[in-house]
Amino acid sequence: MPTPGVTLVKTFTYRGLPEEWANTYAMTTAPSTPALWRTAIDGLIAQEKTLYSNRVTIIKAYCYADLTAAVTYVYDLSLFAGVVPGTFSGSAGAATPGDVAGWVRWDTGRRSSRGKPVYLRKYFHDVEVNGAPNQDQVTSTQLTAYNAFGTALLSALGGGFALADPATGALPPGPRASSSFATTRTLERRGKRP
Numbered sequence: 001m002p003t004p005g006v007t008l009v010k011t012f013t014y015r016g017l018p019e020e021w022a023n024t025y026a027m028t029t030a031p032s033t034p035a036l037w038r039t040a041i042d043g044l045i046a047q048e049k050t051l052y053s054n055r056v057t058i059i060k061a062y063c064y065a066d067l068t069a070a071v072t073y074v075y076d077l078s079l080f081a082g083v084v085p086g087t088f089s090g091s092a093g094a095a096t097p098g099d100v101a102g103w104v105r106w107d108t109g110r111r112s113s114r115g116k117p118v119y120l121r122k123y124f125h126d127v128e129v130n131g132a133p134n135q136d137q138v139t140s141t142q143l144t145a146y147n148a149f150g151t152a153l154l155s156a157l158g159g160g161f162a163l164a165d166p167a168t169g170a171l172p173p174g175p176r177a178s179s180s181f182a183t184t185r186t187l188e189r190r191g192k193r194p
Contacts, residue, residue, distance in 0.1 A: 002066030003169045004030035009060040014098035023122050026166035030065050037063045043158015052086025052126045059083045093128030093139035101185040102127045102138050104150040107174020108165040123185045150176030
């Protein structure tokens with residue numbers, strides 16, 4: 001059974017140059033027209049932009065009728081309503097380097113061959129952390145934004161489309177969770193070792 005999805009592409013400055021990164025979201029059902037794809041994308045963008053400061057800009061979306069097949073539709077925001085900057089206003093936290101990320105996960109209800117829970121996890125750059133001695137902890141303000149995003153995606157991609165487990169195409173039955181600790185996600189532009 002085909003699993004439709006959307007890849008949202010973001011950009012920010014990393015090591016002095018523009019860097020693109022993306023998240024792909026499987027959807028429970030495929031929109032049937034370009035207008036319905038835009039409705040789903042706009043709903044997803046409305047949720048995801050709340051996770052980033054204005055240092056991050058959402059620039060493009062790739063739509064797939066089936067995540068294992070070719071792109072069905074490209075939604076270049078610069079050609080429509082314009083690119084979308086992040087709206088997270090932050091707190092008293094400190095900005096982190098570009099390769100630091102926070103994450104949100106959803107329990108898929110499935111188990112691995114070893115009996116461990118299988119999670120659907122998404123990573124997000126542009127994280128704010130607390131000051132010393134808790135500099136590896138995501139600020140409570142951003143953690144609240146992550147939790148709201150995780151809950152919203154279970155029903156609010158727009159146009160009646162919702163997040164799906166890519167392995168089954170079904171809505172994840174388990175609860176969402178967010179890590180209170182920042183982690184590292186490697187970006188393409190990394191320095192070379194001497």
